[in-house]
Amino acid sequence: MTLPQRSESGPTRVLVVDDERNMRITLADILEDAGFDVSVADCGEKAVKMCGKRSFDAILMDVRMPGIDGVEAFRLIRRKDQAVRVIMMSAYSMQELQRLAMREGAIGFLKKPLDLDRVIELIGESSGAQNL
Amino acid sequence: MGNGPEKDAVSTIHATRVQASERQMLLLLSSHAPLDEIVEQLVGTIEEHCPDTLGSVLRLDAEKGRLLHGAAPSLPEAYCRAVHELPVGPCVGSCGTAAFRGVRVVVEDIATDPLWADFKDLALAHDLRACWSQPILSREGAVLGTFAMYYRRPRRPNEEDIEFLEVAAGLVAIAIENDMRERELHASRVNLRQVIDLVPHMIFAKDHQGRFLLANQAVADAYGTTVDELVGKPHVDIHTADPMEVSRMLADDLAVIESGQARHIPEEPFTDARGRVRYLQATKIPFVQSESRKRAMAGIAIDITDSKRAAQERESEDARRRQLHSVLLELAKSDQLACGDFRAFSSLAAEALADALPVERVGVWQFNKERSVLTCKDLFERTPRRHSSGTELDHDDYRRYFAALERGRVVAADDAPNHPSTSEFADSYLRPQGIGAMLDAPLRQGGQVVGVVCCEHVGPAREWADHDEEFAASVADLLALSLEAVKRRRAERAFRSAQEELLRQQWQARKQVEAELSRTRSDLVRKTRMATIGQVAASIAHELRNPLAAIQNARYLLRRFLPEGDEKLAEYLAIIDQEVRAADGIVDNLLEMSRSKDPIIESADLGVVVGNALGYVKELEGIELETSFDPDPFEVESDPRQLCQVLANLITNSAQAMEGVGRLSVEARRDVTASVIVVSDSGPGIPDELRRSVFEPLFTTKAKGTGLGLPICRQILERHGGSLELLNPTEGGARFEIRLPRRTRT
Numbered sequence: 001m002t003l004p005q006r007s008e009s010g011p012t013r014v015l016v017v018d019d020e021r022n023m024r025i026t027l028a029d030i031l032e033d034a035g036f037d038v039s040v041a042d043c044g045e046k047a048v049k050m051c052g053k054r055s056f057d058a059i060l061m062d063v064r065m066p067g068i069d070g071v072e073a074f075r076l077i078r079r080k081d082q083a084v085r086v087i088m089m090s091a092y093s094m095q096e097l098q099r100l101a102m103r104e105g106a107i108g109f110l111k112k113p114l115d116l117d118r119v120i121e122l123i124g125e126s127s128g129a130q131n132l
Numbered sequence: 133m134g135n136g137p138e139k140d141a142v143s144t145i146h147a148t149r150v151q152a153s154e155r156q157m158l159l160l161l162s163s164h165a166p167l168d169e170i171v172e173q174l175v176g177t178i179e180e181h182c183p184d185t186l187g188s189v190l191r192l193d194a195e196k197g198r199l200l201h202g203a204a205p206s207l208p209e210a211y212c213r214a215v216h217e218l219p220v221g222p223c224v225g226s227c228g229t230a231a232f233r234g235v236r237v238v239v240e241d242i243a244t245d246p247l248w249a250d251f252k253d254l255a256l257a258h259d260l261r262a263c264w265s266q267p268i269l270s271r272e273g274a275v276l277g278t279f280a281m282y283y284r285r286p287r288r289p290n291e292e293d294i295e296f297l298e299v300a301a302g303l304v305a306i307a308i309e310n311d312m313r314e315r316e317l318h319a320s321r322v323n324l325r326q327v328i329d330l331v332p333h334m335i336f337a338k339d340h341q342g343r344f345l346l347a348n349q350a351v352a353d354a355y356g357t358t359v360d361e362l363v364g365k366p367h368v369d370i371h372t373a374d375p376m377e378v379s380r381m382l383a384d385d386l387a388v389i390e391s392g393q394a395r396h397i398p399e400e401p402f403t404d405a406r407g408r409v410r411y412l413q414a415t416k417i418p419f420v421q422s423e424s425r426k427r428a429m430a431g432i433a434i435d436i437t438d439s440k441r442a443a444q445e446r447e448s449e450d451a452r453r454r455q456l457h458s459v460l461l462e463l464a465k466s467d468q469l470a471c472g473d474f475r476a477f478s479s480l481a482a483e484a485l486a487d488a489l490p491v492e493r494v495g496v497w498q499f500n501k502e503r504s505v506l507t508c509k510d511l512f513e514r515t516p517r518r519h520s521s522g523t524e525l526d527h528d529d530y531r532r533y534f535a536a537l538e539r540g541r542v543v544a545a546d547d548a549p550n551h552p553s554t555s556e557f558a559d560s561y562l563r564p565q566g567i568g569a570m571l572d573a574p575l576r577q578g579g580q581v582v583g584v585v586c587c588e589h590v591g592p593a594r595e596w597a598d599h600d601e602e603f604a605a606s607v608a609d610l611l612a613l614s615l616e617a618v619k620r621r622r623a624e625r626a627f628r629s630a631q632e633e634l635l636r637q638q639w640q641a642r643k644q645v646e647a648e649l650s651r652t653r654s655d656l657v658r659k660t661r662m663a664t665i666g667q668v669a670a671s672i673a674h675e676l677r678n679p680l681a682a683i684q685n686a687r688y689l690l691r692r693f694l695p696e697g698d699e700k701l702a703e704y705l706a707i708i709d710q711e712v713r714a715a716d717g718i719v720d721n722l723l724e725m726s727r728s729k730d731p732i733i734e735s736a737d738l739g740v741v742v743g744n745a746l747g748y749v750k751e752l753e754g755i756e757l758e759t760s761f762d763p764d765p766f767e768v769e770s771d772p773r774q775l776c777q778v779l780a781n782l783i784t785n786s787a788q789a790m791e792g793v794g795r796l797s798v799e800a801r802r803d804v805t806a807s808v809i810v811v812s813d814s815g816p817g818i819p820d821e822l823r824r825s826v827f828e829p830l831f832t833t834k835a836k837g838t839g840l841g842l843p844i845c846r847q848i849l850e851r852h853g854g855s856l857e858l859l860n861p862t863e864g865g866a867r868f869e870i871r872l873p874r875r876t877r878t
Binding site for chain 1: 670673674675676677678679680681682683684685686688689692712716723
């Protein structure tokens with residue numbers, strides 16, 4: 001099994017996973033506008049499938065979704081790709097969930113509505129770190 | 133009868149002789165000479181008138197059936213002796229046969245007559261040849277004896293002889309019968325006398341002049357004289373003691389005689405010969421004297437002095453008993469007995485005994501538990517009317533006395549120093565105190581002597597009456613009852629207080645359980661409500677936050693494309709941002725509730741926490757803030773973030789209530805168990821009717837309130853083991869008190 005290739009150069013590849021369409025498209029536009037290469041998935045299963053096909057620098061993942069939830073999808077993706085940076089987002093600010101996500105290697109846990117400047121900053125940091 | 137003229141002449145001569153002798157004999161009969169003398173003279177008269185005749189009278193002893201010698205002046209004495217006690221029978225000479233037959237028996241020749249077969253030798257030996265015997269008959273025809281005429285030659289009686297026989301026998305019969313009657317009369321008089329003299333009551337009869345017609349021995353004794361002296365004498369001569377008495381009695385007698393009515397005198401005084409006053413109960417009855425036909429009175433008088441005196445004594449004794457009884461009743465009804473105050477009742481009983489008996493000293497003594505020492509609980513001295521107590525007696529020093537107390541209901545010592553039961557006290561106590569008599573009664577409980585009441589008579593020996601003893605014993609019983617009442621009261625009190633304590637404990641426990649139950653119930657209700665609200669809030673929060681997030685995203689994008697200088701659009705985008713944040717704040721608040729976060733306790737400076745809290749409050753402008761910490765700085769043990777949230781909430785409420793004008797105060801102090809933080813304001817305060825509701829979830833008075841602030845604050849503090857209360861306002865505004873338990877540092 002070959003690991004998907006991470007881009008050595010070019011824009012940071014970001015996967016946005018959210019079952020809410022409006023959330024998904026606005027986020028994608030905002031991130032593209034910020035200069036990221038953005039893909040979207042509307043559920044956990046799709047996100048996992050997409051991560052098997054190509055690699056992302058960062059994944060912005062909603063926690064609560066139909067089917068496999070964000071945490072489970074995150075786990076499955078991390079199993080294939082240890083390097084991917086994941087930012088969890090949720091309408092809840094549940095500390096338990098937050099701790100769990102961080103333990104699994106998430107770099108951030110953001111509460112909705114999102115502080116979008118912070119989101120861009122976090123994704124930028126993740127790619128920056130990678131680029132170092 | 134064919135009597136010739138000569139015969140008639142002879143008869144006449146005979147008749148004349150007989151009549152002459154008869155007259156002579158009748159004269160004899162009328163004399164008061166004794167019977168034997170009369171009979172002897174009668175026989176003599178016959179012998180005088182009938183020459184050659186030897187007369188004999190034999191008297192019948194009817195019981196023995198024998199004839200006894202009566203009179204025979206001419207018969208030989210030896211013959212008379214032999215004939216004495218001659219049996220009566222069908223063939224016993226002339227007299228025995230005549231007495232047997234009841235008719236005349238004429239034997240002309242004793243030598244040949246078969247009736248004399250057994251006696252002819254006796255008669256012939258005394259030269260007696262003929263014997264004619266005439267039975268002496270009473271008026272009723274009973275044989276009284278025989279009259280016989282003996283002759284020394286065989287001889288046949290002529291008519292004149294027969295007449296003599298009959299007349300003589302008849303006259304002897306009269307003499308005997310007279311004698312018998314007289315004897316009977318005499319005996320009956322003697323009997324009557326005996327009987328009335330035997331009667332112990334006075335029996336008497338008086339005539340209208342007051343003379344005694346009859347009097348018995350009792351009357352004679354009363355007047356100190358004899359019956360014979362009395363009879364015939366007027367009452368006044370005899371009864372000399374008191375003239376008033378005599379005139380009254382005589383007046384009564386006269387009234388009875390003159391009225392012919394009997395009279396009963398229930399009681400009258402009478403002074404006897406010795407000057408003693410007696411009391412008589414008399415009955416006086418009128419009667420008419422048999423011979424003189426004069427009116428008189430008979431009476432009987434009974435001496436009732438003794439029974440009257442006995443009745444008086446009985447009456448005074450009854451009165452005394454009644455008096456003692458009423459004293460006893462008073463004691464029994466006294467409060468001192470009822471309320472179980474033994475000492476007070478002892479004093480009362482001692483006084484009652486001393487006054488009622490009366491005696492000079494009365495002591496009430498009680499044994500100790502071991503019954504070894506007797507202690508005086510009350511000694512009452514009657515003359516000075518003084519109470520004292522405390523003297524002790526050793527049981528072993530007075531063994532005989534205590535043994536006597538054990539035995540009986542009372543120890544009644546008439547002569548106390550010499551009485552076997554009380555002589556032990558003689559030298560040490562009785563003589564020095566001058567006590568002559570003691571009347572002591574034991575107090576018993578369950579058959580045991582537990583004390584004694586002593587009545588001491590100062591003076592010479594004194595005889596205790598039955599009712600005195602009975603009274604002392606009854607008072608002792610009441611004293612024992614009083615002791616019993618003391619015990620019972622003590623037990624009752626103990627029982628009551630134990631019962632009350634038990635009830636109090638039960639009540640308290642019940643109250644506690646009820647309070648706990650009600651607290652638990654309301655806790656449960658509140659928690660359930662809070663949990664439900666939490667769940668709803670969480671779900672709403674999720675549902676709201678996603679759209680809010682999308683709106684926020686969209687605003688973000690739109691701002692990127694905002695044309696330079698389009699201020700209106702910029703302002704609107706800012707409004708969107710503000711309102712999204714406000715909505716998000718409300719959601720945050722809602723979600724806070726659904727969290728059950730345990731506080732992480734750490735020490736923090738209250739000043740810093742208050743400062744942080746003020747940072748969350750927007751409506752502070754125009755409000756004067758005042759903090760007062762004791763000590764200052766004030767360290768508080770809590771979860772600082774949660775405490776900050778609580779304070780922010782309380783300060784926000786106050787600030788909103790004051791609407792920009794007023795004073796807000798945060799004070800902090802410590803008491804033994806808790807840190808106390810009071811947040812108060814000068815706002816309008818909380819109306820009384822709402823005070824209970826402010827901690828209810830969803831209750832709010834604000835247009836924009838969720839009704840969750842105060843319930844959340846209270847929940848937070850309760851998780852700290854503390855509390856949040858609304859205090860009664862001192863002046864207008866609201867005052868909330870936070871209590872946080874103080875933890876001892878290890």
